Amino acid sequence: MQRIGVFVCWCGTNIAGTVDVAAVSEALKSEPGVVFSTNYQYMCSQAGQDIIKDAVKEHNLTGIVVCSCSPRMHEATFRKTAAAAGLNPYMVEIANIREQCSWVHKDMLTGTEKAIILGKAAVAKVNLNTPLTPGESPVTKRALVIGGGIAGIQTALDIADAGFPVDIVEKNPTIGGKMAQLDKTFPTLDCAACILTPKMVDVAQHENIRIFSYSEVEEIGGFVGNFDVKIKKKARFVKEDICTGCGACVEKCPMKKIPNEFNLGMDNRRAVYIPFAQAVPKVATIDPSACNMLKSGKCGICSKVCTAGAIDYKQKDELIEEKYGAIVVATGFNPISMDKFDEFAYNQSRDVITSLEFERLTNAAGPTQGKLLRPSDLEHPHTIVFVQCVGSRCDACAEKGKEYCSKICCMYTAKHAMLVRDKYPDTEVYVFYIDVRTPGKNFDEFYRRAVEEYGVRYIKGMVGKITPEGDKLKVQASDLLADKQLHIDADLVVLAAAIEPDKTARPLATMLTASMDTNDFFTEAHPKLRPVESPTAGVFLSGTCQGPKDIPETVSQASAAAAKVIGLLVKDKLTGNPCIASPNELMCNGCSSCERVCPYGAITYIDKEFPQPDRTVAVRRVAQVNPAVCQGCGACTVACMSGAMDLRGFMSSQIIAEVDAICK
Amino acid sequence: MHKDNEKMKSEIIRRSGVNPSKCMRCGKCSGTCPAYDEMEYHPHQFVYMVESGDIEPLLSSESLYKCLSCFACVDRCPRGVEPAKLVEAVRLSVIRQQGANHLTANDIPEMLDPDLPQQAIVSAFRKYTK
Incomplete structure (x- = not known):
């Protein structure tokens, strides 16, 4: 008793x-x-x-x-x-x-x-409780970072500097992410590449970091401290260890009209390409959907000009299996598609662009070598209209947009407007805003400078529609403070498109059994007190995969995630949860029901010998639970038809006793 | 809010099925409105005035009949507020008070013009009938 x-x-x-x-x-x-x-x-x-x-x-x-x-x-x-x-x-x-x-x-x-x-x-x-002792499991002292943007780079560097090996998996041919595509960064206006590329080089040269570029995570098994991950290294048809990145193949490739993803399709690349000059790894990649040699076997020029002999048309996808103690998600964001916003004529005119396209248009390494020329006729635009909140802050039931504020648009639009007025003072710049949200260190001062020193015309109101007419864009908008409808003949319109999590995030969350919100942002373990951890043990969040963030916030979160990972990897052993399933082997009939419902793959079956009353030995198939993998969800106890499976700490007898006490 | 205004507001909201407090004051409705210059009160003002119960001035305004009921504001409102439905609800309360339709189906044939878009006929019904 x-x-x-x-x-x-x-x-x-x-x-x-x-x-x-x-x-x-x-x-x-x-x-x-x-x-x-x-x-x-x-x-x-x-x-x-x-x-x-x-x-x-x-x-x-x-x-x-x-x-x-x-x-x-x-x-x-x-x-x-x-x-x-x-x-x-x-x-x-x-x-x-x-x-x-x-x-x-x-x-x-x-x-x-x-x-x-x-x-x-x-x-x-x-009354029915029994003392329980938690088991222990070892920790694999290696971390996996999924995504090689600034978030993934910072997390990887911090973990590697603490002495633990880190692998970065990046789906594109180079790391760098969105930050590599930006021109200047607010509010200090330092050039994005100038501050990012040294970090990319640090990653490449760090003895504790391996980069799997042009690779994707295929499968994730295991649990905190002991993840088993399969990574698919896509064939780039170039031997990474031999290629010197000299670019001779790129120069001679005859397929010249492939839309260049890095410049958002505003210019072309070749079928064999290096995304940008400071790419890491600086290795060429052949696009199999564009390469004549791979499609029809007729060409082979790149192989002939490659003095290093790095081209390999027969290269196959490679599957890498590795064990990790912790996984950091840093999958980042993309601007949403503008296809559904007919009123802004994005698909009707090349001179209606998104802000990310504007970044490339003002970048010295972009399609216009940094000269602000409008895409349709390469003329200098004299009137530019910026539209804020395109697809952000939409009603939940509006199909086109997102319910949340994308957070970064107010600041980058102020930056764009300011830079245009600085470089081209003859340009009229209008910014249509609903609210200007600039809560950040030196952020509001920055926005005020755009207005007061650079003469950017901020108008409270929204653009209603844009009609291309001749070489002009007829912009019809409201000026709420003047109570007027404005008609502006613009040469270029820049849409501050909402941002959304990368499309790869959802399938990755499924593999990780990590939870997401309705917008596909990863959910944190606690919105205030555990903001960089996923509720799934051993999975950490870095950057915009968790919610919209600017660069300083992303880097802070990336380092915070790294600190959490280091805290996990320094442990030699992890204490498990003793409230796990355990089968009564004498009652188990070997039906496999529990094995089928287990979401963690914790249950296996073995053939076990049982001594019989007549001193013979009978072999029966019985369930076994891996205590390190079992999370104690109890699904197996419900599925078990013979009542052999029970959850320690939550035995069926205990639950029934509780129900009896309530119903008494 | 005054009691009469409160009552009128809830009546307009019930009739239109619109929730004006969803408005985030972006002004896209007025930015997109093709009849803007003809109107004394503009779409965003309709929403704001209904929300604050200031409906009296709207009842006597010509703006009620200047709205083309093209529903561009309904289509483009990022918050799904549907300003044109509010305009219509206010208009209906005026027409109903006067107790008469301004247009019957029999009046239509002689008013038809081959160039008249279908939408204008529908709009006329919206504006001048119960």
């Missing part, structure tokens, strides 16, 4: 306001096994915990019931208290009389009645 102590918490007035705590502790005194029952203002406080510890010693308690807040809040606290008093921590049960009782009831009578019932259920369960 257990000797149980009951401790009812007031939580100030949170519980005591709607639950008669004294009546609860009194009522539970007469429950079977209960030898001590009390109540206190704040059980989680040091004084409250001391009450528990003293009672354990004084009354020789073997089990504890704390009637308080959700176990998510303080179960760990009270388990530690029990352990400090010499009890097994799994002899503690929490009756949630706050979130599930006092907070949802207004009436003291019903609240108290329910609290007593919840307390009785917890007592009934503790």
